[in-house]
Amino acid sequence: MFRKLWQWIKQWWGRLLGRSPQPSPSEDASTSRTTRTCTDSECESLFLQLLEGVSQGWGRGRIQGYFIAKNLEESQFVEWLQRFGAPLLENPTHHVELAQRLVRFSEETTTVSTMQALSALAGDIGRRILTQVPPPPPPSPDDPTFWDEVIDAQFHQ
Helix, strand or coil, X not given: CHHHHHHXXXXXXXXXXXXXXXXXXXXXXXXXXXXXXXXXXXXXXXXXXXXXXXXXXCXXXXXXXXXXXXXXXXXXXXXXXXXHHHHHHHCHHHCHHHHHHHHHHHHHHXXXXXXXXXXXXXXHHHXXXXXXXXXCCCCCCCCHHHHHHHHHHHHCC
16 A cells, blocks of 8 residues: 555656656556456357347457457467357257357458457358258248238339
8 A cells, every 4th residue: 555655656746847657667567468368158258249249240340349358368269169169069950140140250350360260260160050050941832921021022023
């Protein structure tokens, strides 16, 4: 506590005399950027927030800003996504929307040099899931929405 008070007095005195304060080495170390380490559940939550943003139209800059603002490191997410992606590939039919978001994230970050590995891995997992999912069946005339689509198509021609 005394040290902080002394630092404040020195800074105040320096400003009073018109000198710019020189940060001490201990201040430099405390204000330098340290990367955040996350548990698997934290990584999952943060990455799903990121994918939600991408689905809402976030571009490269906003994605990079998210990583910077949250103090996140790409390498940590690569390791996590490798573990997270394995169960998704085992049961792909329940993860179509997630796979589409992974592919979209990959397309958005392909040219971001600091996210090359994460981008490639996300795209690979997403595309592998999507290739395993059978396409939806074509609409049948017995389906009540079938005729709505036919009528809409006729009016829009």
